[in-house]
Structures are given as C-alpha cells and as structure tokens.
Amino acid sequence: MTAELSLLADVGGTNTRVALAAGGVIDRASVRRFANADHAGLGAVLARFLDEAGRPACAAACIAVAGPVEDGIARLTNRDWIIDPAELARATGIGRVGVLNDLQAQGHALDRLNPSDLDQVIGVRASRARTGARLVVGVGTGFNSTAVIAGPGGSVVTASETGHTSLPLRTDDDVRLARHIEAAHHGFAGVEDVLSGRGLERLYAWHAAEAGRADRAPAQAIMAAMDSGGDALVEATGRHFVRLLGAVAGDLALSYLPFSGLFLIGGVARAFGPHLGRFGFAEAFADKGRFGPFMDQFPVFLVEDDYAALAGCAAYLATA
Amino acid sequence: MTAELSLLADVGGTNTRVALAAGGVIDRASVRRFANADHAGLGAVLARFLDEAGRPACAAACIAVAGPVEDGIARLTNRDWIIDPAELARATGIGRVGVLNDLQAQGHALDRLNPSDLDQVIGVRASRARTGARLVVGVGTGFNSTAVIAGPGGSVVTASETGHTSLPLRTDDDVRLARHIEAAHHGFAGVEDVLSGRGLERLYAWHAAEAGRADRAPAQAIMAAMDSGGDALVEATGRHFVRLLGAVAGDLALSYLPFSGLFLIGGVARAFGPHLGRFGFAEAFADKGRFGPFMDQFPVFLVEDDYAALAGCAAYLATA
Structure with a gap:
C-alpha cells in the first residue's frame, strides 16, 4: 500500500x-x-x-x-x-x-519544523516546562502574525492584521518618522509601513533625508550593504528597523503570551538574522518598563526553512 | 430531581x-x-x-x-x-x-449575556453573517483583554497582558504624556498607565499640569464631574481618555479580528458609557489610515452586566 x-x-x-x-x-x-x-x-x-x-x-x-x-x-x-x-x-x-x-x-x-531550521534569537532564563501559546511573526512583503493556541479539540490558528496596528513610538526619531509616514502616505503610521521590504526602503530614504541626502535603494541592496558593513546610513537604518521590530515583537508577546515560542519568519526577517544581535533586538524586546523581567519567559526563534x-x-x- | x-x-x-x-x-x-x-x-x-x-x-x-x-x-x-x-x-x-x-x-x-445588558457603541455597516472571533476589553482597576476564538473542539479563551503593551501615540499631546509617564513612573508608557482607574487620575493631573495647575482628583470624582459637564479640565481629560481607548480598541480589533463583536467591560468602561459618543470613540477606533473602512466590520458593545x-x-x- x-x-x-x-x-x-x-x-x-x-x-x-x-x-x-x-x-x-x-x-x-x-x-x-x-x-x-x-x-x-x-x-x-x-x-x-x-x-x-x-x-x-x-x-x-x-x-x-x-x-x-x-x-x-x-x-x-x-x-x-x-x-x-x-x-x-x-x-x-x-x-x-x-x-x-x-x-x-x-x-x-510549527510542529513539523526541524531543530536545524531554527535559530534561537532569545533564550529563556528559567526553563519552566510550559505548554503555552506559540506566535508566528512574519516580516516580508508585508507584516502579520498568527498565534497557535491549544484548545479543547486541538490547536487553534488565529487570523490577524497586526501589520496595520499603530507603530509603537519611543524616541523623537520614531515620532518624526511617524509624522513623515502620516503626511507622505495614508495619514496613519502602521507597523507594516516600516517593518516590511518596502518599509525598509522607506526607512532608509527617511534616514537619508534626515542626513540631508536623497539616497534611495531597493531592500536587497540595503541588506547587502548591511552584510558588508561600514555604511553609516545603512547602519542607522538597520539599527532603527531592529529596534522597532523588537518593540513590536515585545508588544505581540504581551498580547498572545507565547510561552512556547515566538517564531520570526519571512524573507526580511531572515535577511536581518545576522544583525538582530548587534542591533539590539533582545534589548528592544524587553524594553517594557517594570514588565521587562516578565519578557524573558518568551523564547524567540528565527525560522530558516523556506x-x-x-x-x-x-x-x-x-x-x- | x-x-x-x-x-x-x-x-x-x-x-x-x-x-x-x-x-x-x-x-x-x-x-x-x-x-x-x-x-x-x-x-x-x-x-x-x-x-x-x-x-x-x-x-x-x-x-x-x-x-x-x-x-x-x-x-x-x-x-x-x-x-x-x-x-x-x-x-x-x-x-x-x-x-x-x-x-x-x-x-x-459572552454566550450568556442578555441583550438588555449590552449597549451597542458601534454598529456594523454591512450585516454579513459571520462566525468570527469575539474580544473582551476590560477597563477597570487595570486594563486587559481576552479573545474568544472558535476551535475544533469548542471555543478557546485566550490569556493576555495587553495592558502592558505600548500606548499608541498620535498627537503631540500623546507624546508629551508618554514622556511624562516614562519619567515619573517606570520608564515605559503602557496602555494601562492611562486606560485604567489610576490612569484616569494620572491623565487628569497631567492635563492640570499642562494648564499650569496642580489639581488632582480620585477617578470617581472625575467621572461625576464628567456626568455633570462644564468643567474644561475634566472635559479635556475625558476626550483624551476616550480617544486613546478608541485607538487601543482599534489596534486590538486588528490583532484579533473580532467580527462577532468587541465587548467593553469593567467599571471604568461602564462609567465612560454615556461619554463614548460625544468624545469620539468611534472616530478614534476607525482612525487607521487606509484601513479605516475595514474597521466598520467590528461591532462594539458595552457590557452593563455586573x-x-x-x-x-x-x-x-x-x-x-
């Protein structure tokens, strides 16, 4: 048979x-x-x-x-x-x-991923055995997330449009960026307006304009320059992107409590893989005031399986 | 028997x-x-x-x-x-x-509420029959939400800590308020820092300080003055609170897609019931740029049942 x-x-x-x-x-x-x-x-x-x-x-x-x-x-x-x-x-x-x-x-x-297809981005301090939710966060052409939650008859995989929620703003740079997106685009600065392939290009052009320059580049060229290192504009763009990604991932972790893992997927997330550490992803993820210590209960992985x-x-x- | x-x-x-x-x-x-x-x-x-x-x-x-x-x-x-x-x-x-x-x-x-215990805050334009998620948003001593999602073996009721996610910032007022919370409290401006009973008191004191005054009042007194009307400081506080509540509820609707209803509960939400309309809750809820029209698929109710x-x-x- x-x-x-x-x-x-x-x-x-x-x-x-x-x-x-x-x-x-x-x-x-x-x-x-x-x-x-x-x-x-x-x-x-x-x-x-x-x-x-x-x-x-x-x-x-x-x-x-x-x-x-x-x-x-x-x-x-x-x-x-x-x-x-x-x-x-x-x-x-x-x-x-x-x-x-x-x-x-x-x-x-998620249940079928090979351990070799997962890079651990953030480990958990305490190794409590938990059967919690899992969260997939996709950064590619667009941004979105889905939660996998244990239910009475098996797992529930939720639908969402988190790419269109408010971009979290912490610094003066963030506020100026949001004002620029509101004025130049559709009157609202959403997560996907920055955290996506096109968003990366927009963020790079904005950092160039802040430096009095008119540089523009496609996402692939920005990522290639980031891999080579040494370009100040690309470095500033990458650092800003990763900080906002960490802040958004942290908010999503507080929303869905993925004690069994937050999984970053998508082409843009994968391209940022080598840079998440040096650009402070973990620090931005945990930057939640008195809830900072709470955040180290959520292991974060990057999914390499295409x-x-x-x-x-x-x-x-x-x-x- | x-x-x-x-x-x-x-x-x-x-x-x-x-x-x-x-x-x-x-x-x-x-x-x-x-x-x-x-x-x-x-x-x-x-x-x-x-x-x-x-x-x-x-x-x-x-x-x-x-x-x-x-x-x-x-x-x-x-x-x-x-x-x-x-x-x-x-x-x-x-x-x-x-x-x-x-x-x-x-x-x-949710399945046991009497229709008489529900006030419709926002109706839906299209009356498509949907069997979507439902979302409960609680504003009282604290802030939190829970989603009820249909699964293979029955409904799943999710756990969350959305009160500790980033407060969405749209206006210059919002940014100044967030800076004040970061400095005066725990280095981070979360949703619950404003959208709760104590948050309302904090917001009132901040509006007073912005007007060069040192007024403080307990939440119940603020709500009583709002019901009476005519106090400019209380009105500004109430309008700001409701706009932020609308923005946060809109972000939560995009996160959980509650096509079968978003239900506001809790003592503070109930106290704001008569003021949600005049302070622009529906407008703030739908203020998501090109996703604005998408938002009128989510009916919003206030739960009166204690x-x-x-x-x-x-x-x-x-x-x-």
Missing part, C-alpha cells in the same frame, strides 16, 4: 510553489515554481503542475495564499486572482481542497 | 462576591459580597459563605480572580493570596474546583 498523495501550493505575490506530499510529508524533489504572471489563475498553475507530473491521483489539496481568506475563499489582491476551493476542485479533479492564509499555514507548520508554508499545508491536511 | 448546585466566586482586589448556581444558572438571591481584608484567604471566605448558606452540597466550584493564573493557580498580588484549587477543595469539601482569570471568565460569559464574571464561571463549569 502506498501513502496517500496530496497537492500543496504556496501562492505568493509573484510566484507560486507547488509540491506533492505523500503521507503528509512533502516530496522535496517534486517542488516546482511558477511565475503568476504567466498564468490566468491558480487553477491553470495547478493543472499544468499535475500534467507535468504525469497526473498523479491526489486525494486532497491545500493552498496557502499571501492574502486574506474569507469564508474559505482567498484573494490575491495584486493579481485579481480569486482562489476558490470549488473552482480549484473542478480545475484539478481533486475532491477536497482547503485554502489557508500563508501565515496561518506557517502556524500549522518550505514552512508548504509543510503547514501538509500538516493541515493531516489533521483537518 | 433537582439541578446540580455549584459554587461561584469573583475575587476582586478589594471584595469577593460568592454565589450558588443551579443547573448552570446563577441564583441571584444567593449572591453575597465579602471584604477581602476581613479574611485570611479565599478558603475562609468560601467556608463562611457555605456555612451561612446552610452547607449546601456543591458538585463543583469555579473561581474568577483579578490576577494572573499559572498552571491553574492564581495570585491576588495586592493581598498575597494564593488561590490554589487543591487547597480550596480541602477548605470547602468540593471535589472539583476550577480557577480562571476574571477576564477569561468574562469571555466564557455579574458577568460569575456567569462566566457558571458557563465554564457547564462546558468544562
């Missing part, structure tokens, strides 16, 4: 990755990447993948989408794709199709 | 209310209030209540405590009371004793 096959997809803003899983485990050799721009919709992407894979018989499919999911239907806003389970079932011939927000998929993946959303889809199908 | 009796208690910082429930419904005639200062611990309070009630046979007990609960044991920090189920079982002879944080108890009470924590204990025993 062979393990039951399922179809997994991770739909990002630009690319979609598709894979097969056997018995709930991703077949890494099967992973393929498709440019969304080359396809009319996700149904076409999945049909092409299945054709090229020799039409394997899949019992179920699960799709992670970088966009809001309402009543089981997702929207990929930048492409006008509607991702509807009923439509995908018709396009693929697969009877059971689930659609998840990509961050929620990452939440479902396949976690697909793994989360497999985990979801195995338990749903 | 008579309905099974259970013992309920709501332990506040100053008083403890105790009641009996029959078949999961509170017997309102049985409710008694005890001053904590007159008793060595909760066991003594409950033993006295049971003695005075003629030693009814209770199958179970549930205690709501205004303090953190860890591994099923609560601490009432201001009195050094440890509220331990095993100890209460010995003191009362009741075999099954549960201990909840009082805000979580309020979460369990027995909600006891009702939540009864609900908890009925489902646990």
Whole structure:
C-alpha cells in the first residue's frame, strides 16, 4: 500500500510553489515554481503542475495564499486572482481542497519544523516546562502574525492584521518618522509601513533625508550593504528597523503570551538574522518598563526553512 | 430531581462576591459580597459563605480572580493570596474546583449575556453573517483583554497582558504624556498607565499640569464631574481618555479580528458609557489610515452586566 498523495501550493505575490506530499510529508524533489504572471489563475498553475507530473491521483489539496481568506475563499489582491476551493476542485479533479492564509499555514507548520531550521534569537532564563501559546511573526512583503493556541479539540490558528496596528513610538526619531509616514502616505503610521521590504526602503530614504541626502535603494541592496558593513546610513537604518521590530515583537508577546515560542519568519526577517544581535533586538524586546523581567519567559526563534508554508499545508491536511 | 448546585466566586482586589448556581444558572438571591481584608484567604471566605448558606452540597466550584493564573493557580498580588484549587477543595469539601482569570471568565460569559445588558457603541455597516472571533476589553482597576476564538473542539479563551503593551501615540499631546509617564513612573508608557482607574487620575493631573495647575482628583470624582459637564479640565481629560481607548480598541480589533463583536467591560468602561459618543470613540477606533473602512466590520458593545464574571464561571463549569 502506498501513502496517500496530496497537492500543496504556496501562492505568493509573484510566484507560486507547488509540491506533492505523500503521507503528509512533502516530496522535496517534486517542488516546482511558477511565475503568476504567466498564468490566468491558480487553477491553470495547478493543472499544468499535475500534467507535468504525469497526473498523479491526489486525494486532497491545500493552498496557502499571501492574502486574506474569507469564508474559505482567498484573494490575491495584486493579481485579481480569486482562489476558490470549488473552482480549484473542478480545475484539478481533486475532491477536497482547503485554502489557508500563508501565515496561518506557517502556524500549522510549527510542529513539523526541524531543530536545524531554527535559530534561537532569545533564550529563556528559567526553563519552566510550559505548554503555552506559540506566535508566528512574519516580516516580508508585508507584516502579520498568527498565534497557535491549544484548545479543547486541538490547536487553534488565529487570523490577524497586526501589520496595520499603530507603530509603537519611543524616541523623537520614531515620532518624526511617524509624522513623515502620516503626511507622505495614508495619514496613519502602521507597523507594516516600516517593518516590511518596502518599509525598509522607506526607512532608509527617511534616514537619508534626515542626513540631508536623497539616497534611495531597493531592500536587497540595503541588506547587502548591511552584510558588508561600514555604511553609516545603512547602519542607522538597520539599527532603527531592529529596534522597532523588537518593540513590536515585545508588544505581540504581551498580547498572545507565547510561552512556547515566538517564531520570526519571512524573507526580511531572515535577511536581518545576522544583525538582530548587534542591533539590539533582545534589548528592544524587553524594553517594557517594570514588565521587562516578565519578557524573558518568551523564547524567540528565527525560522530558516523556506518550505514552512508548504509543510503547514501538509500538516493541515493531516489533521483537518 | 433537582439541578446540580455549584459554587461561584469573583475575587476582586478589594471584595469577593460568592454565589450558588443551579443547573448552570446563577441564583441571584444567593449572591453575597465579602471584604477581602476581613479574611485570611479565599478558603475562609468560601467556608463562611457555605456555612451561612446552610452547607449546601456543591458538585463543583469555579473561581474568577483579578490576577494572573499559572498552571491553574492564581495570585491576588495586592493581598498575597494564593488561590490554589487543591487547597480550596480541602477548605470547602468540593471535589472539583476550577480557577480562571476574571477576564477569561468574562469571555466564557459572552454566550450568556442578555441583550438588555449590552449597549451597542458601534454598529456594523454591512450585516454579513459571520462566525468570527469575539474580544473582551476590560477597563477597570487595570486594563486587559481576552479573545474568544472558535476551535475544533469548542471555543478557546485566550490569556493576555495587553495592558502592558505600548500606548499608541498620535498627537503631540500623546507624546508629551508618554514622556511624562516614562519619567515619573517606570520608564515605559503602557496602555494601562492611562486606560485604567489610576490612569484616569494620572491623565487628569497631567492635563492640570499642562494648564499650569496642580489639581488632582480620585477617578470617581472625575467621572461625576464628567456626568455633570462644564468643567474644561475634566472635559479635556475625558476626550483624551476616550480617544486613546478608541485607538487601543482599534489596534486590538486588528490583532484579533473580532467580527462577532468587541465587548467593553469593567467599571471604568461602564462609567465612560454615556461619554463614548460625544468624545469620539468611534472616530478614534476607525482612525487607521487606509484601513479605516475595514474597521466598520467590528461591532462594539458595552457590557452593563455586573455579574458577568460569575456567569462566566457558571458557563465554564457547564462546558468544562
């Protein structure tokens, strides 16, 4: 008897990755990447993948989408794709199709991460055995978080829009930055306006303007310069970004009490991995006045596994 | 056959209310209030209540405590009371004793509230049928929130410390207020430092100082003056408090997506009930830039039922 096959997809803003899983485990050799721009919709992407894979018989499919999911239907806003389970079932011939927000998929993946895919950013002082909540904080194209909370019938993976909450302001720099975002953008300084790929570019341009310069750079170039070191403007930008990330992560930890771990994911978070220590992430995380000592109950990890959303889809199908 | 009796208690910082429930419904005639200062611990309070009630046979007990609960044991920090189920079982002879944080108890009470105990503060524009999360936001002696989220085996009621997250700062007034709190208190301006009974007194004193005056007043006097109207300092304090409450409630709505309702509870929230409209709560709640229109999916209610924590204990025993 062979393990039951399922179809997994991770739909990002630009690319979609598709894979097969056997018995709930991703077949890494099967992973393929498709440019969304080359396809009319996700149904076409999945049909092409299945054709090229020799039409394997899949019992179920699960799709992670970088966009809001309402009543089981997702929207990929930048492409006008509607991702509807009923439509995908018709396009693929697969009877059971689930659609998840990509961050929620990452939440479902937590139990399947290999220890080698986790970097510990902050350890906990006391090693009390706890069965607490876990929190996934994603910093990439956008910012969002999802909590995984133990419930009477299994884990609950929450939906959220924390990227659009108020940016916490501590220093005069923060206040001036927020005023600039309010004036130049949409009248409100939210977390994602700074803590995202585009936010990093905005923060760099703001630090340049504060220094009387007009420098601009794409996020990848800023991170490359940060890895090389030595550029004062890049260093100031990185330090500010990491301090705000620490402050926001600390607020989220107080909101969800992730005694079993706060997991940073996403391309921007991963790119900042080598710089979290020197730019004071841990200090900013714990900078909560008399609640500072309370903060060392939350271990913080950086997730290095780029396949976690697909793994989360497999985990979801195995338990749903 | 008579309905099974259970013992309920709501332990506040100053008083403890105790009641009996029959078949999961509170017997309102049985409710008694005890001053904590007159008793060595909760066991003594409950033993006295049971003695005075003629030693009814209770199958179970549930205690709501205004303090953190860890591994099923609560601490009432201001009195050094440890509220331990095993100890209460010995003191009362009741075999099954549960201990909840009082805000979580309020979460369990949501399904049992009478419509007459709810004032709608913000209605929703679209009447889409949704089965979303619910959020309880408590403003009283302290500030905290709890989310009630549907899970595979029933609702999950989350624990949180949102009162200690960063106070959101929008205006120059907010920034000056935060600097004052940082300097005068514990180096950090958290939500509870303003949005609580003591926070209201602090905000009033700060507005007085800004006007070059040294006025101070207890929270009850401030609220009485607000109800009478006409005092400029009290009006400025109330308007500022409500704007910050709206901003914080909006951030919490974005964090927990309570499509099935955000419920304001607690003595300070109730006292502000008549003033939420005129001081712009709804406007501050929706003041999230391009996410402003998103905010009108969250109905906001004020809970008038002072027995909600006891009702939540009864609900908890009925489902646990």
